[in-house]
Amino acid sequence: MPGRSPRASSRDAILRVFAEHVADRGYADTSLGDVAAELNLSKGTIVHHFGNKEALLREVHVAYFSRRFAEADFVHAHLGDPVSRLVAMIYALLAAHRDDRAASLACLRELVRYFDGDLTDYVRKQRVRYTEIVVDILRAGVEQELLHTPDPQMTALQVFGMCNYAWTWYRPEGPQTVEDIAGLFAHNVLAGLVPDGAATDLDDVITAAIETVRKAPGRSAGDAPTDGDLLPTTP
Amino acid sequence: MPGRSPRASSRDAILRVFAEHVADRGYADTSLGDVAAELNLSKGTIVHHFGNKEALLREVHVAYFSRRFAEADFVHAHLGDPVSRLVAMIYALLAAHRDDRAASLACLRELVRYFDGDLTDYVRKQRVRYTEIVVDILRAGVEQELLHTPDPQMTALQVFGMCNYAWTWYRPEGPQTVEDIAGLFAHNVLAGLVPDGAATDLDDVITAAIETVRKAPGRSAGDAPTDGDLLPTTP
DNA sequence: TCTTGCTGACCGTACGAGCGGTCAGTTAAG
DNA sequence: CTTAACTGACCGCTCGTACGGTCAGCAAGA
Incomplete structure (x- = not known):
């Protein structure tokens, strides 16, 4: 070198x-x-x-984002249609939990409010930039009528959530490979959970369900509904 | 009193x-x-x-889970079919970010590795128990042929991810209401992003996309691909 | 009614551990 | 000789925790 x-x-x-x-x-x-x-x-x-300590975390962040963007470029270069690109991004994000574990965890855990000024801005901008990549993929898919969603921005956040939250439960030694997980996630996202045959009016069902829960009592802090002895007071 | x-x-x-x-x-x-x-x-x-300090966080956790389980009971009592129940759980989880903000954030941020022994076990068990509720809903849906997924466990984690990750981006003062977001998420999850007309063989597309990215170079830590000047060394 | 004794919320100080960061000095490669 | 990696003692600070003590309220005995 x-x-x-x-x-x-x-x-x-x-x-x-x-x-x-x-x-x-x-x-x-x-x-x-x-x-x-x-x-x-x-x-x-x-x-x-x-x-100083903060500079260390900054370098971890920079390197992590650098790798993710390179990955996204690779996807863009090697895959043409929006559907394939979306699947590839889902897989890339999940695979990072296995292949780039430490940095992924470090960056996902310490997302917000750890620094004032410079790094917060930097991280926020990189996240926005990365989000925009997926949003663009979704938008292109909608334009070409290969995908359908009324709100690509929100949908992108939905996709990020299901992938990034894997830091909570994914373990490399688990029974499923990352490829399995990515395949399942992608399938669910693209095809949906409701089989083609069952043709109830989804939107009505959704609205009704939300409306029902909206009236549920005591969901905010302050009153523990049952005060159930979930944990002994003195363990 | x-x-x-x-x-x-x-x-x-x-x-x-x-x-x-x-x-x-x-x-x-x-x-x-x-x-x-x-x-x-x-x-x-x-x-x-x-x-001590740890006991404080323990109480926050206990109260939070208590509220979530009460909520789940409410959903179970007031809604019969699995699809409605799934939608309701998605909404409940998202609504907690607005109506139970502090506790939700506290519990979602401090998920792992903060305590030895007792509380870790307790939290893990509560999470498993909560997950099981959604898994059961999915399983019932599959049995009644109202839902389709090869792996309810994994799908439940996917749903949790997209909802819980909202702590990263959701702001109460944002343009969309929680009801809007929940409606969109539920619709995407149930109906999928690919419109009914477009009938390409999804599984082939998914497998191909994953296979393509699997061969991408330098995605793990160690080499920053471009060393791009993303952030000045001395800010 | 007065008093005595107890309980529990709350204060203020002090302490010890551990942290990030400093700095003068040492070592060794070019 | 210059340069840069590296050391190890040290400083100042913050934080969790311990502890002795204060005081208001309440209940019961005289």
């Missing part, structure tokens, strides 16, 4: 371990001392390389 | 403010001192009432 550093440095290793710690402890509970200890380094070394 | 406390206490207020702080700062960045100050109380008072 003729590019950058004349002498080998622990930069990359620090970034890697830091991302892992943030991924499974959270940013606030990640200690630079712990990261340094795991690498047999001094805390001062980390500061020497990155300046 | 002849029931519990003979003298007025700040318990509920403490719980309320604490949940709000956790909701928009995170658990680790929530300081008992700040909470106390906001209520013009002493830090010692909080400890007097709850014992």
